[in-house]
Amino acid sequence: MIDRTQIVYELLTASSPLSTAVGTRVYSPVAPRSWDNTAKTIIFHQDGGDAHLTAAHNSANFIFKCYGGSNLYSDARDVFGLLYDRLQMASETVTSGTVVTARLISDDQLEPEPDTKYKSHIARFQIVFNHS
Amino acid sequence: MAGSHSVKFNDKTADAIRYVSKLTGDTLIDYTETTTSVTKKYAPVRKKRGGNHRRSINWKKSASNVGGTITGTKIFSTSNYGAYLEFGTSKMAARPHFSKAIREVAKEFQKKSKWSK
Numbered sequence: 001m002i003d004r005t006q007i008v009y010e011l012l013t014a015s016s017p018l019s020t021a022v023g024t025r026v027y028s029p030v031a032p033r034s035w036d037n038t039a040k041t042i043i044f045h046q047d048g049g050d051a052h053l054t055a056a057h058n059s060a061n062f063i064f065k066c067y068g069g070s071n072l073y074s075d076a077r078d079v080f081g082l083l084y085d086r087l088q089m090a091s092e093t094v095t096s097g098t099v100v101t102a103r104l105i106s107d108d109q110l111e112p113e114p115d116t117k118y119k120s121h122i123a124r125f126q127i128v129f130n131h132s
Numbered sequence: 133m134a135g136s137h138s139v140k141f142n143d144k145t146a147d148a149i150r151y152v153s154k155l156t157g158d159t160l161i162d163y164t165e166t167t168t169s170v171t172k173k174y175a176p177v178r179k180k181r182g183g184n185h186r187r188s189i190n191w192k193k194s195a196s197n198v199g200g201t202i203t204g205t206k207i208f209s210t211s212n213y214g215a216y217l218e219f220g221t222s223k224m225a226a227r228p229h230f231s232k233a234i235r236e237v238a239k240e241f242q243k244k245s246k247w248s249k
Contacts, residue, residue: 031222045220047228048235063219063226113221114213122219 002097004060004129005046010094011086012042018082037118039069040079047124051131057100059128065110065120073109073119080107080121087125098130150199157201159241164191164205167237171207174229176217185211 005028012026013019021040029045042064049060066083068075087102107123168191175186188211195204207230208214220226 029220029225033223035222037222041222043220043222045226047226047231061231065219065222067222110215110219113223114216115221115223118222120222 002058002129002132004049004097004127005044007094007097007099007129008044008062008127010096011090011092011099012083014092014094016082016086018079018086021079021082037067037069037116040075041067041069042079042083043067056131057128058131059126061105062125062127064123064125066123067118067120071117071119073121076119076121077109080123083123087127097132100128100130102127153197153199153201157203160202160205163237163241164207166240167191167233168207170233170237171230174232176227176229185209185214185217188214 009026009028012022013024022042023039025035025039025041027035027041027043029043031041031043035041044062044064047061047063049058051058064080064083066076066079068077068079084104084107088104090099090102092099102125105124105126107121110120110122112119168189172186172189175189177183177186188209189207190210191205191207193202193204194206196202214230216224217227218230219228
């Protein structure tokens, strides 16, 4: 059984304009206690998934929350832009597995978080993986 | 031999559209009510004095056609923190209940459908 969260992590932290911006600040399902939104960050988790009956593929929806490392919403949206460029139609093999394709389902601005007041941009992607 | 033919077209298209429209609208309401109820079932509830978010989950008509048949519905909560429960925050893990209910009920309705394999 493949570890889809690990595959997504490896994809997002592999060399790209996105990884230049967020580095290894890609967390799932929540940020570490010490994290304080002073640098661009992505926090993601899986939301549902299924396997194809005949093809050797399975797919899952992932929710990504993009934080800009500041109190400006535009910075959070910039991180989303980089995420979109990295994931949309991605077809790539990383150490833990292969992403066959990915597509954006929806994205939106989130109200500031009630506990931290951090601003973020949220996106839902469907990602298709190879079984092995 | 001379003759004439008269063809009378008994147009029932409008009736058929009304029938299908009603059937679709009824199914949509059934689907929405079921999904709302399942969402409430999965909604996270705090142990002490909890249940505010669960109670606030409801649905409403969001679109209808000229005949008045419902063509769109919306499931929502008025607790003001439903999105944070559903998607989590940077410090709090998500507790998906809307999306979980939608997936579950959609599968159930797909099975019930006459046209699905």
